Amino acid sequence: MKLITWNVNGIRAVERKGELQKLVEAEQPDFLLLQEIKGTREQFSKFLTEHADYEQYYHSAEKKGYAGSGLWVRKSVSAKFKGAEFHTDVPHMPNADEGRVAWLSFRLGRQTWDLMSIYFPNGGKSEQAWREKLEFYDCIHAHMNLLRDAGHRVVVGGDMNVAHNEIDIARPKENDGKIGFHPDERAWMDRVVGDGWRDVWRALHPDAVEVYSYWDMVTRARDRNVGWRIDYFLTCEKTFKRIVDADYLDAQMGSDHCPLRMNLDV
Amino acid sequence: MKLITWNVNGIRAVERKGELQKLVEAEQPDFLLLQEIKGTREQFSKFLTEHADYEQYYHSAEKKGYAGSGLWVRKSVSAKFKGAEFHTDVPHMPNADEGRVAWLSFRLGRQTWDLMSIYFPNGGKSEQAWREKLEFYDCIHAHMNLLRDAGHRVVVGGDMNVAHNEIDIARPKENDGKIGFHPDERAWMDRVVGDGWRDVWRALHPDAVEVYSYWDMVTRARDRNVGWRIDYFLTCEKTFKRIVDADYLDAQMGSDHCPLRMNLDV
DNA sequence: CATACGATG
DNA sequence: CATCCTATG
Numbered sequence: 220m221k222l223i224t225w226n227v228n229g230i231r232a233v234e235r236k237g238e239l240q241k242l243v244e245a246e247q248p249d250f251l252l253l254q255e256i257k258g259t260r261e262q263f264s265k266f267l268t269e270h271a272d273y274e275q276y277y278h279s280a281e282k283k284g285y286a287g288s289g290l291w292v293r294k295s296v297s298a299k300f301k302g303a304e305f306h307t308d309v310p311h312m313p314n315a316d317e318g319r320v321a322w323l324s325f326r327l328g329r330q331t332w333d334l335m336s337i338y339f340p341n342g343g344k345s346e347q348a349w350r351e352k353l354e355f356y357d358c359i360h361a362h363m364n365l366l367r368d369a370g371h372r373v374v375v376g377g378d379m380n381v382a383h384n385e386i387d388i389a390r391p392k393e394n395d396g397k398i399g400f401h402p403d404e405r406a407w408m409d410r411v412v413g414d415g416w417r418d419v420w421r422a423l424h425p426d427a428v429e430v431y432s433y434w435d436m437v438t439r440a441r442d443r444n445v446g447w448r449i450d451y452f453l454t455c456e457k458t459f460k461r462i463v464d465a466d467y468l469d470a471q472m473g474s475d476h477c478p479l480r481m482n483l484d485v
Numbered sequence: 486m487k488l489i490t491w492n493v494n495g496i497r498a499v500e501r502k503g504e505l506q507k508l509v510e511a512e513q514p515d516f517l518l519l520q521e522i523k524g525t526r527e528q529f530s531k532f533l534t535e536h537a538d539y540e541q542y543y544h545s546a547e548k549k550g551y552a553g554s555g556l557w558v559r560k561s562v563s564a565k566f567k568g569a570e571f572h573t574d575v576p577h578m579p580n581a582d583e584g585r586v587a588w589l590s591f592r593l594g595r596q597t598w599d600l601m602s603i604y605f606p607n608g609g610k611s612e613q614a615w616r617e618k619l620e621f622y623d624c625i626h627a628h629m630n631l632l633r634d635a636g637h638r639v640v641v642g643g644d645m646n647v648a649h650n651e652i653d654i655a656r657p658k659e660n661d662g663k664i665g666f667h668p669d670e671r672a673w674m675d676r677v678v679g680d681g682w683r684d685v686w687r688a689l690h691p692d693a694v695e696v697y698s699y700w701d702m703v704t705r706a707r708d709r710n711v712g713w714r715i716d717y718f719l720t721c722e723k724t725f726k727r728i729v730d731a732d733y734l735d736a737q738m739g740s741d742h743c744p745l746r747m748n749l750d751v
Numbered sequence: 752c753a754t755a756c757g758a759t760g
Numbered sequence: 761c762a763t764c765c766t767a768t769g
Contacts, residue, residue: 228762229762282765284759284763285759343760344758344760436761436763437760474762475761494754497755498753498755523755524755549757550754550755550767551768607768610768610769
């Protein structure tokens with residue numbers, strides 16, 4: 220089972236550039252988790268809404284052109300699901316109108332799976348936005364635990380807008396305390412990992428350096444690989460045991476983020 | 486003496502495309518009258534503000550990125566001026582904060598010249614805008630008369646946002662009564678011409694058809710030459726006697742308008 | 752369709 | 761630097 224998560228920075232933009240098509244054709248993922256779709260289904264082309272091979276779910280922000288998330292499932296895969304449900308609501312979530320969660324729940328055999336595509340807030344807009352980012356972290360963490368405690372297999376993929384450790388960021392000193400590398404955010408990652416959740420790619424590559432998923436466009440940081448690893452797959456232990464591999468697709472262009480892929484032996 | 490008037494639809498855009506440079510190098514006009522510059526001097530490049538061969542005057546709107554006019558004078562020409570003054574104010578003008586007039590007054594020999602670059606209002610935004618467009622017409626007409634009555638040689642060039650007669654528009658029937666071909670606007674042109682002002686190009690080419698200066702971008706009307714002749718040079722009789730020729734430069738790209746050129750034997 | 756703007760990242 | 765938005769023509 221192949222899963223990819225990608226912050227597309229405008230799904231219409233990556234489609235216009237042909238980059239989304241390239242990814243889908245080359246990888247043919249079973250699940251594609253999307254963040255920052257920046258639009259609504261009504262604004263999207265048939266490729267994004269009536270794909271022959273995928274069921275395409277979106278959760279758009281109320282505010283036009285802002286944030287939003289999505290989740291595609293290969294039809295040949297979803298055909299095997301029982302009782303599949305698409306959700307967008309997580310209890311006690313701030314920013315509930317910003318379309319940050321696209322969540323598919325389904326049964327496969329006797330197991331219930333929860334697959335969540337999440338675009339965590341940036342939090343740099345205002346003091347209020349920063350407080351809501353921290354709330355958002357706790358809200359998601361609590362919900363992940365709840366699903367796991369119910370015996371589900373849980374996968375959370377997306378742009379978490381935080382680099383966990385110094386190894387996950389090109390300029391740790393310069394960014395210490397800044398949005399995206401603030402102690403309070405890093406402490407959340409610590410708590411989540413300490414709580415038994417696995418940062419899949421890092422767990423498989425504990426010592427790998429200079430691997431990032433986001434680069435600042437203003438400074439053309441991608442040219443020099445001055446990046447941040449802020450896009451993750453997090454899974455419960457039981458799911459992690461099934462992981463085959465995970466890789467950042469850093470050759471994929473079209474966005475200021477690159478996709479993260481993982482394969483699962485289900 | 487070569488004069489060109491051009492509604493550039495954003496002077497930074499025509500510069501970025503290299504089209505303004507092409508026009509200036511190919512034509513080397515003595516005067517270049519500009520409309521819809523859409524910006525301020527502070528936003529402009531050295532090419533637009535510190536040209537080796539031109540003095541470059543601008544009148545920008547208060548509202549950012551909106552309207553505005555300009556006037557370039559070849560330095561070798563302005564060197565012969567006495568008492569040159571750049572003006573932006575015309576008495577009783579509505580829309581006085583929209584930068585619609587860039588006006589150079591100077592003496593050459595014993596004669597005083599007034600050369601005005603004017604971007605007339607479109608008037609289609611609201612009822613209020615329509616009323617102000619008609620006011621603007623009268624304000625300009627009165628001012629032209631005033632200068633002429635003072636014994637000046639007067640040239641007004643710009644986007645007048647009205648097609649005078651059926652011959653001046655590709656689809657007269659469909660646009661009858663619409664903004665830009667409304668009886669009240671056409672009547673203004675009638676009054677101005679009846680008052681001794683010359684529509685220079687039309688006076689030289691009374692029967693020429695299918696010659697236009699503006700084409701709708703939405704419908705890609707330029708491909709089919711479905712256009713409007715709304716950019717003019719108007720001169721007083723005494724100036725008209727000195728006109729050598731006039732032509733619309735319809736091969737000039739970069740804007741939704743093409744430039745109008747005229748040569749004057751001074 | 753195209754040039755501007757402003758918000759957001 | 762790049763995605764959206766809206767206003768304007």
